[in-house]
Amino acid sequence: MTTGRNRRVVVTGFGATTPLGGDATTTWNAALEGRSGTRTMTHAWVDQYNLPVTFAAELAVPASEVLTRVEARRLDPSGQYAMIASREAWAHAGSPEVEPERLAVACASGIGGVWTLLSAYDTLREKGPRRIYPLTVPMLMPNGAAAAVEIELKARGGAHTPVSACGSGAEAIAYGLEIIKSGRVDLVVAGGTEAAIHPLPIGGFAAMQALSTRNDEPETASRPYDVSRDGFIMGEGSAMLVLEAEEHARARGATIYAELVSAGLTSDAHHIAAPDPEGLGAARAMSLALSNGDLTPADVVHVNAHATSTPSGDVPEAKAIRRALGDATDRVAVSATKSMTGHLLGAAGALEGLFCVLALNQRTAPPTINTVDLDPEVNLDVVVKEPRRLGDGDLVAINNSFGFGGHNIALAFRTAS
Amino acid sequence: MALSEQDILSGLAEIVNEETGLPADAVQSDKSFTDDLDIDSLSMMTIVVNAEEKFGVRIPDDDVKNLKTVGDAVSYIQSAQG
Numbered sequence: 001m002t003t004g005r006n007r008r009v010v011v012t013g014f015g016a017t018t019p020l021g022g023d024a025t026t027t028w029n030a031a032l033e034g035r036s037g038t039r040t041m042t043h044a045w046v047d048q049y050n051l052p053v054t055f056a057a058e059l060a061v062p063a064s065e066v067l068t069r070v071e072a073r074r075l076d077p078s079g080q081y082a083m084i085a086s087r088e089a090w091a092h093a094g095s096p097e098v099e100p101e102r103l104a105v106a107c108a109s110g111i112g113g114v115w116t117l118l119s120a121y122d123t124l125r126e127k128g129p130r131r132i133y134p135l136t137v138p139m140l141m142p143n144g145a146a147a148a149v150e151i152e153l154k155a156r157g158g159a160h161t162p163v164s165a166c167g168s169g170a171e172a173i174a175y176g177l178e179i180i181k182s183g184r185v186d187l188v189v190a191g192g193t194e195a196a197i198h199p200l201p202i203g204g205f206a207a208m209q210a211l212s213t214r215n216d217e218p219e220t221a222s223r224p225y226d227v228s229r230d231g232f233i234m235g236e237g238s239a240m241l242v243l244e245a246e247e248h249a250r251a252r253g254a255t256i257y258a259e260l261v262s263a264g265l266t267s268d269a270h271h272i273a274a275p276d277p278e279g280l281g282a283a284r285a286m287s288l289a290l291s292n293g294d295l296t297p298a299d300v301v302h303v304n305a306h307a308t309s310t311p312s313g314d315v316p317e318a319k320a321i322r323r324a325l326g327d328a329t330d331r332v333a334v335s336a337t338k339s340m341t342g343h344l345l346g347a348a349g350a351l352e353g354l355f356c357v358l359a360l361n362q363r364t365a366p367p368t369i370n371t372v373d374l375d376p377e378v379n380l381d382v383v384v385k386e387p388r389r390l391g392d393g394d395l396v397a398i399n400n401s402f403g404f405g406g407h408n409i410a411l412a413f414r415t416a417s
Numbered sequence: 418m419a420l421s422e423q424d425i426l427s428g429l430a431e432i433v434n435e436e437t438g439l440p441a442d443a444v445q446s447d448k449s450f451t452d453d454l455d456i457d458s459l460s461m462m463t464i465v466v467n468a469e470e471k472f473g474v475r476i477p478d479d480d481v482k483n484l485k486t487v488g489d490a491v492s493y494i495q496s497a498q499g
Contacts, residue, residue: 068438069438070436070437073435073436130466130469131466131470133463134459134460134462134463135459135463
């Protein structure tokens with residue numbers, strides 16, 4: 001087995017639990033059908049706190065219906081979702097036989113165990129410190145999900161939690177790519193998880209005016225690139241990919257769904273929440289992903305955009321795509337799947353990475369829903385309403401993910417050869 | 418009114434089941450929390466705190482280490498109820 005640099009990395013399994021479905025296939029099929037995962041919330045706390053936003057994209061299948069009662073009790077919801085997605089991904093990859101020391105986990109989160117943290121604070125104030133659940137700290141720590149998955153899969157090659165807000169999930173996949181390429185491990189279960197549909201993060205994002213307030217029309221509230229877009233939709237869930245050294249995958253006869261070619265990571269050094277208005281950092285991330293993978297703009301046929309449906313974020317990304325791909329942009333089918341899934345924050349890049357893998361594998365770009373009146377500043381070929389066939393031959397897709405703080409991550413995937 | 422030994426045992430079994438998922442009828446007086454029931458120290462602390470609330474007793478941390486078996490805990494709770 002080669003252990004030097006520049007090994008090729010392929011995707012041999014995936015799993016997810018999302019607002020569109022309790023597994024990866026159900027999620028993908030719902031996306032191809034253009035379904036919205038957004039609903040009015042029914043939690044008592046929505047009225048209790050008089051939240052300005054009353055809808056979100058919650059899991060289609062609650063974790064409590066999948067995990068045992070004891071498993072659910074010992075994991076923050078973010079850990080629960082990661083466990084569900086990771087088990088599916090691992091089984092989907094054929095539960096590979098691998099030396100534990102050659103298997104790692106990279107499971108990101110943007111916010112971490114916020115439900116556990118704030119529930120424990122309620123317990124502290126109401127009942128005192130002795131009543132705090134002894135697993136509170138391992139449940140609330142951001143690496144709690146990665147650790148739970150690492151223990152579940154007996155992965156002894158490392159467990160990692162990159163944190164870069166809404167870029168986190170993509171950064172975990174980029175990290176997984178790097179440690180396989182470098183020869184450190186042969187397999188990485190990589191992705192992200194988020195469970196922050198809680199009144200405090202909702203109140204916080206609403207205070208930034210980052211969320212859509214179309215409370216009367218939740219299913220059409222997320223409308224990336226549309227002139228009337230007014231903010232993103234809180235989503236939750238997890239998506240995990242099994243990344244594997246190509247030679248390892250071929251040696252065991254694994255099904256290869258796509259190649260993860262390369263990644264580009266940059267930071268804006270501009271503003272804590274707003275992207276560079278010209279999308280310079282984002283464009284540089286895309287260009288780096290291409291050059292790191294010996295790819296050219298002409299190779300790219302599909303971009304799964306970050307496109308959260310905020311007034312301030314979508315246009316800089318549209319400019320970035322054109323800046324990075326130039327005239328080749330005209331031949332690129334751009335999909336903004338947050339129109340259907342909502343924004344899974346630290347899991348978004350992982351879910352959209354999964355969508356890229358499936359788009360290449362099935363040569364079909366998923367649709368963007370609710371985008372009717374394209375913003376004139378968006379000079380892109382956005383796939384609206386219906387999925388679009390992507391054509392034959394070797395195809396490359398790019399997944400963009402950006403996070404508060406100016407984090408830009410672009411992942412480049414290619415059809416399996 | 419103080420609870421009987423049997424009432425405490427079944428109450429404790431419920432708590433153990435809630436925390437660990439072990440069937441309540443596996444929680445017998447002669448079973449060791451660590452060796453037989455595979456309960457780690459963090460789960461033990463949860464069981465102790467829940468038992469304090471359920472039975473209205475206080476079990477200081479220093480005493481917890483002496484509760485090796487389920488029977489030890491039942492006896493402790495029974496005497497603490499006074």
